[in-house]
Amino acid sequence: MLVLLLALAPAQAGDAAAGKLLYAANCTACHGPAGDGKGPAAIALKPKPPDFTSAAWWTPERTDAAISASIVSGRPGTGMSGFSQFSPGDVADLVAYLRSFAPPAP
Numbered sequence: 001m002l003v004l005l006l007a008l009a010p011a012q013a014g015d016a017a018a019g020k021l022l023y024a025a026n027c028t029a030c031h032g033p034a035g036d037g038k039g040p041a042a043i044a045l046k047p048k049p050p051d052f053t054s055a056a057w058w059t060p061e062r063t064d065a066a067i068s069a070s071i072v073s074g075r076p077g078t079g080m081s082g083f084s085q086f087s088p089g090d091v092a093d094l095v096a097y098l099r100s101f102a103p104p105a106p
């Protein structure tokens with residue numbers, strides 16, 4: 001049923017609840033369950049994963065397109081490898097979930 005609902009969802013409308021599941025399975029080791037970059041594997045990484053809970057990270061350059069590109073293609077020279085197996089809908093869901101870590105605008 002969940003799969004059916006995801007399949008019917010428009011590709012661009014990211015679903016943060018679905019993104020949370022993908023994040024828990026694929027991203028927490030480095031990015032941490034709280035999105036603060038303090039996952040158990042982060043200690044070994046240089047550069048460190050960013051802190052998605054920090055307002056300072058959410059500059060205007062962090063567009064959905066830019067974040068999506070980093071997820072799909074990774075960040076060369078860092079521990080962030082690309083997740084090219086994800087569908088555009090999966091990536092949109094992840095972006096929606098990552099945005100939920102951002103602090104409310106002041």
Ligand code: HEC
Nearest residue numbers: 026027030045047048049050067070071075078079080094
């Ligand atoms: C093996 C560790 C690791 C895993 C797993 C991982 N990341 Fe990352 N991620 C990193 C590191 C390290 C960076 C910092 C890269 C840099 O400084 O350019 C990063 C950076 C990012 C960025 C910021 C890129 C930018 O444009 O600055 C996003 C978005 C991101 N990761 C999303 C994800 C998502 C979503 C997942 C799961 C699907 C994931 N990452 C899984 C290590 C990881």
